[in-house]
Amino acid sequence: MLPEEIIKIEGLKKTFKNKxxxxxALEDINLSVIDGEFLCIVGPSGCGKTTLLRILAGLEKQxxxxxxxxxxRRTGLITSxxxxxxxxxxxxxxxxxxxxxLKLKGVEPKERRQKAMEFLDKMGLTKFAKYYPHQISxxxxxxxxxxxxxxxxxxxxxxxxxxGALDEQxxxxxxxxxxxxxxxxxxxxxxxxHSIDEALFLGDRIVVMTAHPGRIKAxxxxxxxxxxxxxxLRTFSRxxxxxxxxxxxxxxxxxxxxxxxxxxxxx
Amino acid sequence: MNxxxxxxxxxxxxxxxxxxxxLIAVVTPLILLLIWEFMARRHLIDVxxxxxxxxxxxxxxPLILSGEIIYHTLVSIKRIxxxxxxxxxxxxxxxxxMGLIPAVRAAxxxxxxxxxxxxxxxxxPLILIVFGLGEASKIFTIxxxxxxxxxxxxxxxxxNIEPIYIDVAKSFGAKPWQxxxxxxxxxxxxxxxxxxxxxxxxxLLLIVAAELSAAKAGVGWMIWRAYDMFxxxxxxxxxxxxxxxxxxxxxxxxxxxKIAIPWKNR
Numbered sequence: 001m002l003p004e005e006i007i008k009i010e011g012l013k014k015t016f017k018n019k020x021x022x023x024x025a026l027e028d029i030n031l032s033v034i035d036g037e038f039l040c041i042v043g044p045s046g047c048g049k050t051t052l053l054r055i056l057a058g059l060e061k062q063x064x065x066x067x068x069x070x071x072x073r074r075t076g077l078i079t080s081x082x083x084x085x086x087x088x089x090x091x092x093x094x095x096x097x098x099x100x101x102l103k104l105k106g107v108e109p110k111e112r113r114q115k116a117m118e119f120l121d122k123m124g125l126t127k128f129a130k131y132y133p134h135q136i137s138x139x140x141x142x143x144x145x146x147x148x149x150x151x152x153x154x155x156x157x158x159x160x161x162x163x164g165a166l167d168e169q170x171x172x173x174x175x176x177x178x179x180x181x182x183x184x185x186x187x188x189x190x191x192x193x194h195s196i197d198e199a200l201f202l203g204d205r206i207v208v209m210t211a212h213p214g215r216i217k218a219x220x221x222x223x224x225x226x227x228x229x230x231x232x233l234r235t236f237s238r239x240x241x242x243x244x245x246x247x248x249x250x251x252x253x254x255x256x257x258x259x260x261x262x263x264x265x266x267x
Numbered sequence: 268m269n270x271x272x273x274x275x276x277x278x279x280x281x282x283x284x285x286x287x288x289x290l291i292a293v294v295t296p297l298i299l300l301l302i303w304e305f306m307a308r309r310h311l312i313d314v315x316x317x318x319x320x321x322x323x324x325x326x327x328x329p330l331i332l333s334g335e336i337i338y339h340t341l342v343s344i345k346r347i348x349x350x351x352x353x354x355x356x357x358x359x360x361x362x363x364x365m366g367l368i369p370a371v372r373a374a375x376x377x378x379x380x381x382x383x384x385x386x387x388x389x390x391x392p393l394i395l396i397v398f399g400l401g402e403a404s405k406i407f408t409i410x411x412x413x414x415x416x417x418x419x420x421x422x423x424x425x426x427n428i429e430p431i432y433i434d435v436a437k438s439f440g441a442k443p444w445q446x447x448x449x450x451x452x453x454x455x456x457x458x459x460x461x462x463x464x465x466x467x468x469x470x471l472l473l474i475v476a477a478e479l480s481a482a483k484a485g486v487g488w489m490i491w492r493a494y495d496m497f498x499x500x501x502x503x504x505x506x507x508x509x510x511x512x513x514x515x516x517x518x519x520x521x522x523x524x525k526i527a528i529p530w531k532n533r
Binding site: 054057058059077079080081083085086087089090091092100101103104105132133134152158 | 429431432434435436437438439440441442445449450453454456528529530
């Protein structure tokens with residue numbers, strides 16, 4: 001394993017067994033994630049992106065293959081995950097949700113409150129600390145989700161289409177906010193998305209996956225300097241070139257996925 | 268970012284509707300009482316069997332003043348509360364474990380499915396033989412009725428928790444006991460309270476039966492005693508107390524629910 005690598009995935013395969021059918025979700029996945037990079041994964045629905053993330057989060061076990069994680073820490077959380085959709089605990093206030101990871105680790109109430117409030121402040125949510133999730137909007141919920149993942153201070157952040165359910169405007173705002181707190185945090189981030197725009201705005205590299213079974217089709221480097229501005233980005237010829245590249249890679253896969261559709265959703 | 272919505276015309280309309288409904292809710296029983304009294308005075312019904320509101324009232328006041336009915340009420344309340352606690356606490360603990368661990372559920376569910384449908388009154392003679400004629404048998408009768416209702420509701424509550432919440436806890440490195448405390452219990456609380464409410468209704472039902480046999484006090488005992496003496500007025504007084512207890516207990520549970528489940532705002 002190279003020193004700059006934080007994750008190395010070798011020959012990973014994941015199958016799900018039903019009564020008499022075996023579904024191959026992921027196959028022959030080989031991937032290195034570089035320490036501190038923002039890696040985006042795009043692919044058609046049902047290509048196993050979420051499964052890959054769940055394996056990395058330790059929520060699922062691979063059928064075959066190895067995952068090496070080059071953790072530099074002795075203690076603390078290696079990964080934390082921002083889930084797709086509603087994942088805030090409805091029975092905890094915004095503040096309690098954000099504190100959750102720290103509470104599990106046994107951090108003193110005063111200290112964890114302070115850290116949580118710091119991130120709530122960064123996300124502009126200070127006023128809503130005492131609210132319950134059902135009292136705040138979808139955009140705010142996802143901000144809380146992002147804050148919750150950052151506060152627990154993992155080495156690797158796993159984000160599963162965190163902004164997928166948001167409207168376009170909120171999406172743009174949250175992407176910018178995410179970059180703002182990510183830059184300077186030096187956290188390796190793996191981010192799943194459907195949106196090529198989102199991947200190009202956020203990512204250092206983009207992994208394009210094939211339709212079912214999920215394989216890695218290509219890995220592209222986004223050689224556009226940071227800090228990036230969402231409005232300027234679209235005027236760069238490199239951006240448009242990359243966009244076209246990715247779309248060409250994806251188009252075929254999306255069509256294949258459409259043809260295969262029926263039965264296995266969200267694998 | 269406006270979250271609290273102002274009270275609009277729609278809300279005002281609803282409020283007026285509610286007030287009207289409240290008025291109807293008070294007036295209807297009063298009218299029924301008046302009809303009852305009227306029929307009793309005109310001898311349209313047999314007062315020996317159905318009594319009348321005024322006769323019941325005349326019996327009720329001295330029963331309160333002498334403290335007699337209060338004593339019986341307190342005896343019954345003690346039995347109900349003890350039975351409720353003895354039944355519901357282990358039910359919550361076991362229900363959570365059964366909800367979370369499939370192996371435990373598989374092991375115990377057949378037993379639960381067999382015992383649950385047996386009417387608890389049918390077990391009473393057995394309970395009397397095992398626990399004797401004292402307080403224990405009455406408390407246990409109530410406890411067993413409460414136990415199964417709370418157990419099944421708690422288990423269902425835990426099993427219905429969205430799996431994503433358990434994933435979130437695991438992804439933050441929660442240990443099993445931490446998942447119990449931070450996810451399973453709060454997630455199942457609404458269902459646990461539903462179980463409590465059903466259990467309380469059953470407890471009131473069972474107290475009357477439990478006090479039928481070998482009791483010397485209690486509201487249920489009063490009813491059976493009044494039956495022996497053919498004292499219809501006393502019987503109605505005891506029934507009034509039971510209705511009152513039912514109301515107080517369900518109100519208390521609702522109050523507790525609001526404190527325990529502040530996120531469930533309705």
